[in-house]
Amino acid sequence: MGLSILNADENAIRDAARALVRREVAPHAAHDDAHEIYPRRNMELLGQQGYLGMIVDPAFGGAGASYLAQTLVVEALAEADPATAVVYEVHNSLHIEAIWRFGTDEQRRRWLPDLCQGKAIGAFALSEAEAGSNAAALIARARRVNGGYGLTGRKMFITGGGEADRYLVFATVNPDLKEGGITAFVVAKDAAGLSFGPPMDKMGIRAARTSEVILDNVFVPESDRLGQEGDGYSMALYLLDGGRIGIAAQGLGIMQAALSRSLHYARERHQFGRPIGTFEGVQWRLANMATDLHAARLMTYEAARHREEGPAQRPLFAMAKLFSSEHAVRHAEDAIQIFGGYGYMTEFGVERLLRDAKITEIYEGTSEIMRWIIASQLLHDYDLDNI
């Protein structure tokens, strides 16, 4: 039947993506999580099926689709495997989109086709050990050398670090300029001087490798700089706006999984001689989950529909991420509660929902930073008629 808040074409994309995910991704998601298997195979498959670089013009290897279409694919992936969803989201919203929006035609021709076909996976390297929420404080240096730049520094918590084939690296050409010195570069995995820390052992999205990216005087030719010197910071914020819609969609997928699993269990599980779904305490929890999910979808899809308006809609993107991620965590807890003791056991797979959900409140801007963005605009442009 599809979702009433999507049109027929959007529902068709959602249905096709969910069918692919159920057939190809879901069956091995728990295994990949347990064994920390990076989802390269999933990404290759998504590339072969036309789901990578969906917003990119077909002339450069994409599908010329809407931002919402891509958002629906993130949601479909996250319903089965939030680790693949984040690798997909970083590849598309933070790496491909950077080249698509800010690259020259020569750079687009050189990099986008492989990225859109899943032959190369892209990563985004902004955060540093001492520069997380305040990315403007980064200290990785880009020093001018003959024909290009020498990059030196360490990037912390990079999704796909050591697995991805290309890295969008942010470094400063002049720390005195603060954010005005931050510049973006595309660095290939095999560049001399580039190395990676071991996979970091983490709570959830365990198949999505997270590693330090270490740059020791890595030579980057001028032709691999994206945009102009000093453009990097506003570029990163622009990209993170879209990334946050993606993380909101990751939350939606987790909420959908929590609700579907809980509904099924509430019908099947009997206590006191009847299904637990007949108890009001369980019913209210289910009703709240369905209501929150609907609200989160409205917010996330609306944010995706406004993506092209860019930073002017930044609070809308922040609201979608804030609402969706916080509810994803809550719903994962709800699902565990509905499953009782079985929910706490790895075998039933609902504990993974909570492990995978928590990160949505942290990466691509924490919930505190989302509230800061929203409140800053409220206090700046407070207009009672438009609240």
Ligand SMILES: Cc1cc2nc3c(=O)[nH]c(=O)nc-3n(C[C@H](O)[C@H](O)[C@H](O)COP(=O)(O)OP(=O)(O)OC[C@H]3O[C@@H](n4cnc5c(N)ncnc54)[C@H](O)[C@@H]3O)c2cc1C
């Ligand atoms: C699994 C994982 C994958 C990641 N992938 C990537 C990636 O691919 N690329 C990349 O560049 N980065 C990545 N990150 C980094 C991520 O974006 C940062 O962890 C995040 O932005 C928070 O930064 P931090 O961890 O340094 O926390 P901090 O900034 O040190 O924050 C610590 C706490 O202080 C709060 N805080 C900070 N400033 C304020 C403020 N002004 N007001 C109120 N509260 C505040 C925060 O909300 C948080 O609760 C990843 C992180 C993880 C854990």
